[in-house]
Amino acid sequence: MSLLEVKGLTVRFGGLVALDGVDVALGEGETLGVIGPNGSGKTTLFNTLTGLYAAAAGEVLFLGQRLSGLETHAIARRGIARTFQSSRLCLELSVFDNILIGMHAHRRTGLLDSLLRRDRLRSEMSQAIERAAHLLSLFNPALPRRGLERVGQLPQIDRRRVEICRALASQPRLVLLDEPSAGMSPEETAQLMKDLQIVREEMPGLSVMVIEHDMFVIEGVSQRVVALSYGRKIAEGSFAAVSARDEVREAYLGGEAARA
Amino acid sequence: MLLVWLAEAVVFALIVAGILAERPLALAAAGVAIVVAGALLRFVAPLRSALVCAFALHPTAALLGGAALALVLPLALRSSPYWTFVATLALLYVTIGQGLNLQIGTAGVINLAGAAFAGLGGYSVGLLTVGAGWPSWLAVAAAPWVAVAVGALLFVPILKTRGHYLALVTIAFVFIFNILMNNLEFTGGPQGIKNIPTLRLGGYAFTARPTLGVVELPAHANFYYAALATAFLATGILRRLHDSWLGLALNTLRDDEIAARCCGVSIAREKLIAFSIGNFFIGLGGALYAVMVGFVSPPDFDFGYSLIMLSVIIIGGVDSIGGVVLGACLLVPLPERFRFLHEYRLLLYGLVIVVMLLFRPRGLWPAGIRRYR
Amino acid sequence: MPPLELLLQQTLNGVMLGVMYALIAVGFTLFFGVLDVIHFSHGDIFMLGAFVGLSTLLGLAVVGLRTPLLALPPAFAVAVLVTGLVGVGAERVCVKPLARSSPLMTLLATLSLGLVLRESVLIFYPRGADPKPFPQLLPAGGFEVGGVAVRYENLTILAIGFAAMIGVDLVIRRTRMGAAIRAVAQDPEAAQMMGVNLDRTVDATFFLGSGLAAVAGMLSGFYYGEIHFIMGITGGVIGFSAAAIGGLGNVYGAIVGGLLFGVLQTTAAALIPRGSEFRDVVAFAVVMLFLIFKPSGILGEKSVERV
Numbered sequence: 044m045s046l047l048e049v050k051g052l053t054v055r056f057g058g059l060v061a062l063d064g065v066d067v068a069l070g071e072g073e074t075l076g077v078i079g080p081n082g083s084g085k086t087t088l089f090n091t092l093t094g095l096y097a098a099a100a101g102e103v104l105f106l107g108q109r110l111s112g113l114e115t116h117a118i119a120r121r122g123i124a125r126t127f128q129s130s131r132l133c134l135e136l137s138v139f140d141n142i143l144i145g146m147h148a149h150r151r152t153g154l155l156d157s158l159l160r161r162d163r164l165r166s167e168m169s170q171a172i173e174r175a176a177h178l179l180s181l182f183n184p185a186l187p188r189r190g191l192e193r194v195g196q197l198p199q200i201d202r203r204r205v206e207i208c209r210a211l212a213s214q215p216r217l218v219l220l221d222e223p224s225a226g227m228s229p230e231e232t233a234q235l236m237k238d239l240q241i242v243r244e245e246m247p248g249l250s251v252m253v254i255e256h257d258m259f260v261i262e263g264v265s266q267r268v269v270a271l272s273y274g275r276k277i278a279e280g281s282f283a284a285v286s287a288r289d290e291v292r293e294a295y296l297g298g299e300a301a302r303a
Numbered sequence: 304m305l306l307v308w309l310a311e312a313v314v315f316a317l318i319v320a321g322i323l324a325e326r327p328l329a330l331a332a333a334g335v336a337i338v339v340a341g342a343l344l345r346f347v348a349p350l351r352s353a354l355v356c357a358f359a360l361h362p363t364a365a366l367l368g369g370a371a372l373a374l375v376l377p378l379a380l381r382s383s384p385y386w387t388f389v390a391t392l393a394l395l396y397v398t399i400g401q402g403l404n405l406q407i408g409t410a411g412v413i414n415l416a417g418a419a420f421a422g423l424g425g426y427s428v429g430l431l432t433v434g435a436g437w438p439s440w441l442a443v444a445a446a447p448w449v450a451v452a453v454g455a456l457l458f459v460p461i462l463k464t465r466g467h468y469l470a471l472v473t474i475a476f477v478f479i480f481n482i483l484m485n486n487l488e489f490t491g492g493p494q495g496i497k498n499i500p501t502l503r504l505g506g507y508a509f510t511a512r513p514t515l516g517v518v519e520l521p522a523h524a525n526f527y528y529a530a531l532a533t534a535f536l537a538t539g540i541l542r543r544l545h546d547s548w549l550g551l552a553l554n555t556l557r558d559d560e561i562a563a564r565c566c567g568v569s570i571a572r573e574k575l576i577a578f579s580i581g582n583f584f585i586g587l588g589g590a591l592y593a594v595m596v597g598f599v600s601p602p603d604f605d606f607g608y609s610l611i612m613l614s615v616i617i618i619g620g621v622d623s624i625g626g627v628v629l630g631a632c633l634l635v636p637l638p639e640r641f642r643f644l645h646e647y648r649l650l651l652y653g654l655v656i657v658v659m660l661l662f663r664p665r666g667l668w669p670a671g672i673r674r675y676r
Numbered sequence: 677m678p679p680l681e682l683l684l685q686q687t688l689n690g691v692m693l694g695v696m697y698a699l700i701a702v703g704f705t706l707f708f709g710v711l712d713v714i715h716f717s718h719g720d721i722f723m724l725g726a727f728v729g730l731s732t733l734l735g736l737a738v739v740g741l742r743t744p745l746l747a748l749p750p751a752f753a754v755a756v757l758v759t760g761l762v763g764v765g766a767e768r769v770c771v772k773p774l775a776r777s778s779p780l781m782t783l784l785a786t787l788s789l790g791l792v793l794r795e796s797v798l799i800f801y802p803r804g805a806d807p808k809p810f811p812q813l814l815p816a817g818g819f820e821v822g823g824v825a826v827r828y829e830n831l832t833i834l835a836i837g838f839a840a841m842i843g844v845d846l847v848i849r850r851t852r853m854g855a856a857i858r859a860v861a862q863d864p865e866a867a868q869m870m871g872v873n874l875d876r877t878v879d880a881t882f883f884l885g886s887g888l889a890a891v892a893g894m895l896s897g898f899y900y901g902e903i904h905f906i907m908g909i910t911g912g913v914i915g916f917s918a919a920a921i922g923g924l925g926n927v928y929g930a931i932v933g934g935l936l937f938g939v940l941q942t943t944a945a946a947l948i949p950r951g952s953e954f955r956d957v958v959a960f961a962v963v964m965l966f967l968i969f970k971p972s973g974i975l976g977e978k979s980v981e982r983v
């Protein structure tokens with residue numbers, strides 16, 4: 044059974060059709076690349092899956108259950124975590140805090156415990172911090188030591204890593220990565236690709252959808268690719284097959300030409 | 304550890320000297336001593352780092368020392384009931400400030416209706432005692448819940464509006480509260496409610512002057528201790544909540560609601576919890592104020608007081624628990640000390656806040672990194 | 677008086693008040709347009725405008741200029757100029773430097789600046805705590821149509837108010853500076869790339885908005901016959917409310933919002949028992965409902981927050 048099934052998903056903003064009857068399916072442990080020119084609806088797809096945008100038509104099944112109508116936080120608790128195209132970390136908070144918030148849904152101590160049974164909270168928190176440190180160390184062994192610094196003091200690539208750690212911290216079934224290499228240098232992008240492969244190896248059951256413009260990253264990490272253009276799915280299959288399609292090349296060239 | 308206590312004792316002595324010095328010469332001496340102490344701390348790096356180190360190493364000792372000194376303050380201020388009153392007021396502002404800080408500083412729920420919620424606490428005490436004949440302690444215990452309950456009127460706007468719009472909603476709320484208090488009959492109109500009976504516990508009236516063996520404490524000492532206990536409790540509770548999942552979730556949604564929602568945080572639940580807990584403590588501060596001064600009237604709870612409550616947080620440090628204590632203990636007594644500046648008090652408040660925001664937006668005691676201790 | 681005439685009368689009175697509110701609201705909305713901030717001291721700028729106008733009128737009276745035609749134009753000019761400059765100063769000191777930080781910061785800074793302005797008038801204006809009688813220079817008398825009393829004075833206030841609004845509209849739509857203001861409101865970065873001087877445009881916007889507030893301040897002096905240092909608190913809150921009702925950033929919305937608020941106040945005063953005391957409760961409650969259910973304002977469009 045597939046973990047995620049998207050059927051005929053349509054999203055409109057006023058007159059603009061940002062997604063137009065998109066079907067996508069994703070199996071457990073699978074990595075799906077999402078490509079398409081700017082404005083083709085990739086981020087909109089993620090935003091709709093996470094409940095930030097409402098769909099005009101179509102449905103989303105996750106673990107066989109409909110997600111439509113659920114609030115974003117409820118969807119997150121069912122096991123969909125994500126990162127954002129432009130970073131959404133809390134720069135004033137510590138690195139650990141930024142990852143701990145990912146574990147918020149799994150907390151075991153409530154308000155009264157934090158007031159009256161402080162030792163419970165403390166032990167839960169130190170376990171949580173240990174896990175956060177472990178996640179960080181997967182990507183960069185030096186990062187856990189900076190766990191009590193403010194995120195704003197980290198370099199760009201480490202911030203991206205923190206954001207990915209935050210998404211992983213919630214023990215999701217599905218992670219949505221929105222252009223993880225946006226704004227990175229080629230070396231950093233290569234680093235990031237290694238990071239994504241680490242995630243794949245460490246968490247084999249985890250499903251991943253990744254939006255990327257960098258075709259090397261897409262080719263390196265995804266088993267299957269879907270291509271969007273003007274809100275429509277124009278191709279689906281292996282990277283080699285999809286990138287060879289005329290429609291895809293045209294969409295990209297057309298997109299580039301329109302932007303130039 | 305001794306260093307910690309020594310430092311605290313010095314600060315205490317300076318404060319008391321600063322407060323009690325009457326004659327110009329003594330006042331000047333106290334002022335010079337305070338300036339010298341400040342300069343030493345500012346410019347002698349080894350001293351500063353030694354102190355910082357000592358306080359970091361012995362937090363419990365520091366807390367105990369501070370508590371002990373707070374307990375003996377009325378003794379030191381024996382000669383001046385007025386200053387005991389001011390100290391009590393500062394402590395009430397600590398309680399109120401902690402509540403407001405949870406809303407504004409931690410959760411980013413801009414509440415400019417602090418005065419209204421304090422007023423709800425105060426008026427509830429007035430109505431329950433004078434109107435319904437309840438004993439004062441029961442009224443004080445019930446009043447904060449009124450503030451929480453009436454706060455539920457703002458639940459929808461809090462969830463639906465943000466930033467400037469929320470500020471406007473809360474300002475409108477303060478105005479409405481004030482107009483109603485001014486014009487409704489059962490709240491006593493512009494005169495307010497007079498003759499609120501004082502607190503009594505087992506027949507012991509709080510207005511009595513307590514004696515410790517041979518020493519007689521000033522008139523407001525009972526209220527001072529009540530306010531001290533409340534402020535202590537409020538600060539402890541709010542510190543624990545701040546360093547917990549709640550504080551973390553609130554900080555995250557304050558900085559980025561969308562990120563918080565995508566991490567599974569229910570914005571509605573967390574915001575309303577924070578808002579209600581905050582109103583509880585603001586209302587509690589207002590209730591204690593009412594039994595202490597014995598009357599409530601509309602001008603005691605107008606928009607201007609919202610601003611003063613706010614400045615406590617800004618001066619101390621937004622989202623900083625220690626900062627609220629510092630802010631209240633500076634902002635309330637200082638203008639009283641400089642009576643000749645009294646006319647300029649609000650002007651100076653305004654200037655200080657603008658300058659702080661421009662040059663030290665994190666306040667005098669900036670919020671630190673959360674450590675879940 | 678029969679209810680219909682009462683309603684007409686109250687509507688007319690409401691429009692009178694509304695014109696003043698609208699003039700304040702336009703400032704709020706303009707500032708929000710260019711800097712995305714709420715300038716909370718704007719209410720006190722409005723109060724300051726009234727005091728500058730009063731001082732000028734008193735000064736002119738001393739040198740013998742007492743007739744309306746001779747005294748009013750220079751008084752308005754001085755009030756607009758001085759208040760406009762104070763507004764620009766406020767923006768330079770405390771709005772622009774904080775415009776990039778959180779709304780809480782600008783909110784607090786401008787609230788506090790308002791406090792400073794208010795207290796300064798209280799302390800430094802001679803006997804600043806008392807209400808100050810405002811010279812009555814507008815034509816007295818009036819006439820009645822269909823049971824509705826119309827006073828010349830009110831007509832003059834309406835005329836001046838609408839003239840000021842039309843003036844602003846012309847400035848915004850027809851001048852280069854107006855084009856710059858519109859461009860910055862649309863997209864500051866793009867405007868800068870097109871060669872718009874951001875700092876100058878922001879300054880101009882604050883001059884314009886604050887000048888309008890001064891006009892409103894003087895009109896309010898003529899209308900109520902007196903001015904008081906605390907008038908800026910309610911003036912500011914109502915002006916902001918009006919701008920919010922109309923949709924922040926939208927000049928016409930602000931005008932509609934101001935008129936609506938005024939009419940709301942006066943009709944509430946007429947329709948509910950003890951209305952004159954509780955009219956503001958009704959007005960503010962309506963503002964709250966607006967902010968909750970139509971936060972983008974009357975003329976605003978609903979939009980989905982971009983992620």
Ligand SMILES: Nc1ncnc2c1ncn2[C@@H]1O[C@H](COP(=O)(O)OP(=O)(O)O)[C@@H](O)[C@H]1O
Binds near residue numbers: 080087088
């Ligand atoms: N919140 C929104 N309001 C209006 N239009 C939007 C919104 N979000 C996205 N769009 C529009 O939807 C289209 C798809 O955008 P997006 O999904 O961000 O594209 P991309 O594939 O580059 O991620 C674009 O034309 C964009 O302008």
Ligand SMILES: [Mg+2]
Binds near residue numbers: 085086087128
């Ligand atoms: Mg995108």
